[in-house]
Amino acid sequence: MRKYVIEAKNITKKFGNVTALRNVNITVRQGDIYGLIGDNGAGKTTFMKLLTGQAYSTGGELELFGAYLENELEKNRSRTGAIVESPGFYPKLTVEQNLEYYRIQRGIPGRKKVEETLKEIGLWEGRKKKCNALSMGMKQRLGLGIALLGEPELLILDEPINGLDPSGIVEIRNLLLKLNRDKNITIVISSHILSELEQLATVYGFLSRGWLLKEITAEKLHECCTGYLKIAVTEPERYAALLEKEWGDIHYQVMPDNAVHIQNPQLPTEAYSTLAFRNGIGVLELEQRHMTLEEYYMNLKERGRLSC
Numbered sequence: 001m002r003k004y005v006i007e008a009k010n011i012t013k014k015f016g017n018v019t020a021l022r023n024v025n026i027t028v029r030q031g032d033i034y035g036l037i038g039d040n041g042a043g044k045t046t047f048m049k050l051l052t053g054q055a056y057s058t059g060g061e062l063e064l065f066g067a068y069l070e071n072e073l074e075k076n077r078s079r080t081g082a083i084v085e086s087p088g089f090y091p092k093l094t095v096e097q098n099l100e101y102y103r104i105q106r107g108i109p110g111r112k113k114v115e116e117t118l119k120e121i122g123l124w125e126g127r128k129k130k131c132n133a134l135s136m137g138m139k140q141r142l143g144l145g146i147a148l149l150g151e152p153e154l155l156i157l158d159e160p161i162n163g164l165d166p167s168g169i170v171e172i173r174n175l176l177l178k179l180n181r182d183k184n185i186t187i188v189i190s191s192h193i194l195s196e197l198e199q200l201a202t203v204y205g206f207l208s209r210g211w212l213l214k215e216i217t218a219e220k221l222h223e224c225c226t227g228y229l230k231i232a233v234t235e236p237e238r239y240a241a242l243l244e245k246e247w248g249d250i251h252y253q254v255m256p257d258n259a260v261h262i263q264n265p266q267l268p269t270e271a272y273s274t275l276a277f278r279n280g281i282g283v284l285e286l287e288q289r290h291m292t293l294e295e296y297y298m299n300l301k302e303r304g305r306l307s308c
C-alpha cells in the first residue's frame with residue numbers, strides 16, 4: 001500500500017458567510033497525480049491554499065505526510081512546492097537571477113541547484129532572458145522551477161497550463177510526467193482543460209460548490225466509462241423498438257442526429273449492425289466510443305452522483 005501524502009478529513013473552509021469547502025474528504029497517495037476538477041468557485045484554489053498554508057481550515061483535519069498538528073504540518077510543508085496563484089517574478093531580473101533570488105530567500109544550499117533546475121525545466125538556453133520578455137510558457141516553466149528548487153516530494157499546481165499554447169501545454173505535460181515518473185513526485189493539479197488532465201491524472205477529485213462529488217482513480221473511471229456504441233441508422237425509432245424487443249434490458253438513447261447510443265454494449269459490435277440489416281434498416285455509422293472525462297464530469301454534475 002502506498003503511503004498517504006495528503007489526507008483531508010471533513011475539511012470545511014468558510015470565508016465569512018461564504019463556504020468554500022464543505023466536509024471535504026480527499027486522499028492523495030505517494031506517486032499519484034491528483035486532478036482537481038470543478039467549475040469556477042468550486043473550491044479548488046481554496047483546497048490548495050490549505051495545503052500550502054496560505055489559508056487555514058475552519059473545520060476538519062488535514063494531514064500532510066502523516067502529520068496533522070499545526071507545527072508538524074508546517075514542517076512538512078517544506079516538503080512541498082507549489083504554484084497557487086501566479087508566482088511573483090522580478091520582471092527586470094533574468095530567469096536565472098529570479099531562481100537565484102528564490103534559492104537564497106528559501107535558504108536552499110548550493111549554487112549548482114539553479115543550474116540543475118534550469119536544465120530540468122528546459123530554461124537553460126533562455127536563462128539570460130529578462131522575465132518581462134518571457135512567453136507565457138516560459139513563465140509557467142519558471143514558476144515550476146521555483147516550486148522545484150526545494151526538491152519537493154509533493155507539487156501543488158493550480159492551473160499550471162492556463163493560457164498556454166498547444167506546444168506549451170505538451171511541454172508542461174511531459175515535464176510533469178517526467179517528474180512524477182523519474183522522481184516519484186506526487187502532484188495535485190487543477191485545470192479546466194479536462195482533455196489535458198485526462199492525459200496526466202491517475203486519480204480525480206470532482207468538486208462542486210465546495211462539495212466533493214466524487215473521488216475516483218483514472219483506472220476505475222476508465223472501466224466505468226466503457227462507454228457506448230454509436231450506431232446511426234436510417235430509421236432510429238424503429239431500430240430502438242427492435243433493440244428493446246431483442247434485448248429487453250438494453251440501455252440506449254435516441255439522439256437528434258439519427259444516432260442511437262447503446263450504453264455499455266454487452267455484445268460484439270456486429271450483433272447490433274446485423275439487427276439493423278436483418279430488418280432492412282440502413283447503418284450509416286458505427287463507432288465504439290469511450291466517455292471522455294468531460295462527458296463524465298458533465299454527467300456527474302447533472303446527476304449529482306454516478307453509480308461509478
Ligand SMILES: Nc1ncnc2c1ncn2[C@@H]1O[C@H](COP(=O)(O)OP(=O)(O)OP(=O)(O)O)[C@@H](O)[C@H]1O
Pocket residue numbers: 015018019020038039040041042043044045046047
Ligand atoms: N479570500 C476569500 N474571501 C472570500 N471568499 C473567498 C476567498 N477566496 C475564495 N473565496 C470564495 O470561495 C469560493 C471558492 O473559491 P475558489 O477560488 O477556491 O474556487 P476555484 O474552484 O479555485 O475557482 P476557479 O476555477 O475560478 O479558480 C468562491 O465562492 C470564492 O468566491
